[in-house]
Amino acid sequence: MAETIYDSLTQLGGPAEIPANPDQAVLETVRNPHLGTLYLVRFTVPEFTSLCPITGQPDFAHLVIDYVPDELLVESKSLKLFLVSFRNHGAFHEDCTVGIGKRLVDALSPLWLRIGGYWFPRGGIPIDVFWQTAAPPDGLWLPDQGVAPYRGRG
Secondary structure (H helix, E strand, O other): OOOOOOOOOOOOOOOOOOOOOHHHOOOOEEEOOOOOOOOOEEEEEEEEEEEOOOOOOEEEEEEEEEEEOOOEEEOHHHHHHHHHHHHHOEOOHHHHHHHHHHHHHHHHOOOEEEEEEEEOOEOOEOOEEEEEOOOOOOOOOOOOOOOOOOOOOO
């Protein structure tokens, strides 16, 4: 049987345990079958959860991750397991958001990546965190992330 770009995947297609923390999570990748084509990949994570490192209380966010692949794509189940590993991880909003972006950059070496972390209010203050590797590539179709700014009861 011929080798495929999927043969190295270990988490897809069967049970996989949630990593105890983000450092233990493995982001699996596959070769980009459209190398040289400028396109955007978007992951929307409307129910991201982590913990406040001081109080241990849960924090909730809506994450939007956009990237332009170069040679590698992230396998979505491994990404899901990585993101779920934050549910028992204590870190401030900024650390979670930027850390996720940097971890993806380390794993993928994308042509471009941005992450928007739209955090739900704690203590009456919503905190939105945005990070990107550089300006988007020329000619990229880049839709709005589609998350309205927090308006409260207004």
